[in-house]
Amino acid sequence: MSLSRKTALVGVYEHPTRFAPDKSMYQIMAESVSGALQDAGLTIKDIDGLCTAGMGMGPMGIVGFCDYMNLTPNFVDGTNIGGSSFVAHTAHAAAAINAGLCEVAVIVYGSTAASGRFAIGTGGGGGGGDPCDQYEFPFGPTTVGAYAMIAQRHMYDYGTTPEQLAEIAVTMRLHASMNPLAKYRDPITVEDVLASRVISSPLHLLDCCIISDGGGALVVTSAERARDLKKKPAYILGAGETVRHAARGQRDFLEIAAAQSGRLAFERAGVSHKDIDMAMIYDSFTITVLTTLENLGFCKRGEGGAFVSGGRLRYDGDFPINTDGGGLSSNHPGMRGMFLVIEAVKQLRGECGPRQVKDCKIALAHGTGGALGTRHSGATLILTNQ
């Protein structure tokens, strides 16, 4: 059953905060819900579906959030597959609405990762309880380290260079300079990236996303209801999701979840790669962008280094990505998938001011959750304003 154009994103809100020691995670979430409902022209009484996931929530966090907001929705989805969760939630909400389980679903995230001083990337002391963890945590895998091992292998197999990875960070900073909400807005150069300290080889400090507070929310409803609302709808064309892991010790580590989730999303959307006007690609690290673009099929495996070079990824380039400045420069409150969808919708509406991509009709968002070098999820979403 195709979901194509049956549902739409009708409200989005990116919380402006980047550092909020005076607010709880729940307050940021509530303010985000309020912002997205106002954007859609809806009220809290319209919500009958709720999706969320978070780093600071308990195992039944979605129920706790419904308590905090005094919500009793007909559909709940607390799927937590890391930073990609909100991209997956959007597809789940669309499917639920299409199946008649609810009519107006809100997807929300909030975090005080920065003011709470979470060592997200370099706190690999872990001690997780899953069977796989017992064979990994004793050796000190940090999040940065797990991605760094992908970069190291990519460089070995294909001659990808630190300069090529650095250009991704430079482009994200250029975009951040045009986003008044972005945390870091001063331009950087390839030399700046290469001169920054090596956190986990071959990744430098400026190859890594920042840590901020923040939050956001999305409103999804049927295409029919979307027609009467305030903003131009961003229709959901197709979506896909999956996971990759050590595969009982037999994984090809440069094949990531995006290969499968992307293929599914393109098949379901009925569009091809050349139809995509801009993309939001989870940029936890520069290498995340490069391998994701390869695995989504925008270039062949091994050609990512050349593909990301020469300004192609700039807002005014041949293949614009992450026009908000991404996790590398705008914000990264722990789980960033939320902001991929928000910026894609804003681009489709033409709301992006100086960083607006011209004639943006079809946008793709791809979230990665977890770590490419150990186990992770991938969720792909294709949207259109047509």
Place this chain on the structure above:
Amino acid sequence: MPQERDKKRYAKPLPHIDEENRPWWEAVQRHELYIQKCRDCGDLRFHPRALCTNCLSSNTEWVKCKGSGRIYTFTVTNQNQASGFRDSLPYVLAWVQLDEGPKLMTNIVDCPPERVKIDMPVEAVFDDVTPEVTLVKFRPATARS
């Protein structure tokens, strides 16, 4: 390279050993490395599990490994705030591919980090980090390098 066992208390995380994985951890304590092979379909697997992930058979053979392999990928970790690790920076985290096929996460030891390379032949070293737990790490192969 300074070893944690020289300290009074081992500060890094230790594995949770249960009835499903105990034979593997006990073998490692004897300085032997095993992977599992399904007796029904022949699929190899690491880490140890009760059921084959290919055919769900519980008919399992433990295959003793030579302890040799090659570095599949690695990273020199310069920053980790976690207890234990922050005192042993820099350290080398790696996936090693065993000659028998499966890859496992490990540390590369007895080698300056700047000399570690992908595809370098390595051999297992058994680090008795506590009286109860031994970890399988790897060092450059003496015979083959």
